[in-house]
Amino acid sequence: MNNSRSGPRPVKFVGSFQCVVDLPRHGAVWEFAFIGRSNVGKSSLINAVVGANVARVSNTPGRTQTLNLFNIDDRVWIMDLPGYGYARVSKDDQVRWLERLEEYLTNRNELKMLFILIDSRHGIKESDKVILDFVREENIPHTLIYTKCDKKGACKFEDGIMTSAEKGTGIDNIRALIYG
Numbered sequence: 001m002n003n004s005r006s007g008p009r010p011v012k013f014v015g016s017f018q019c020v021v022d023l024p025r026h027g028a029v030w031e032f033a034f035i036g037r038s039n040v041g042k043s044s045l046i047n048a049v050v051g052a053n054v055a056r057v058s059n060t061p062g063r064t065q066t067l068n069l070f071n072i073d074d075r076v077w078i079m080d081l082p083g084y085g086y087a088r089v090s091k092d093d094q095v096r097w098l099e100r101l102e103e104y105l106t107n108r109n110e111l112k113m114l115f116i117l118i119d120s121r122h123g124i125k126e127s128d129k130v131i132l133d134f135v136r137e138e139n140i141p142h143t144l145i146y147t148k149c150d151k152k153g154a155c156k157f158e159d160g161i162m163t164s165a166e167k168g169t170g171i172d173n174i175r176a177l178i179y180g
């Protein structure tokens with residue numbers, strides 16, 4: 001077992017869930033959730049942080065709409081929340097997505113921190129603002145994570161963590177927040 005503070009730890013896939021009420025409870029263990037626009041690099045970042053290929057990395061956006069839960073070393077749980085900002089999603093589905101997200105963010109007692117992923121080439125978009133406005137209004141602890149900072153055209157942002165899953169930039173900063 002790797003017990004170093006910032007290194008990878010054993011990870012177990014807990015399951016994929018459609019509804020917030022179906023999520024298993026785990027009491028005293030903290031949960032950290034990741035969310036972002038489709039293609040922001042969420043799967044790549046989760047994989048880099050946990051040090052294993054647990055979240056799917058794909059170039060075909062719009063496939064994962066379930067709440068995917070991982071258990072890291074029985075110490076923390078990681079929630080991979082469905083992405084947003086897909087071009088071909090109906091208004092009804094968008095409303096359902098937002099209702100489920102709000103239900104998760106307000107009812108999940110285990111939630112310690114929401115990581116909101118932003119592409120460092122594009123900055124905060126309207127669809128990100130919907131979530132940011134909600135978490136600020138509801139005082140939900142959150143951290144901005146800027147992704148793909150290795151890419152040409154990436155900007156430097158001061159209000160969050162600059163990361164590159166590809167180069168490993170900022171991964172230890174996220175691990176430090178998660179593992180304490």
Ligand code: GDP
Nearest residue numbers: 038039040041042043044057058148164165166
């Ligand atoms: P998701 O849809 O948000 O889960 O995004 P993915 O993790 O599937 O990544 C979307 C695309 O961006 C893939 O082609 C990845 O290889 C690429 N990507 C993800 N993270 C990085 C990064 O840090 N740097 C670079 N250059 N590309 C990345």
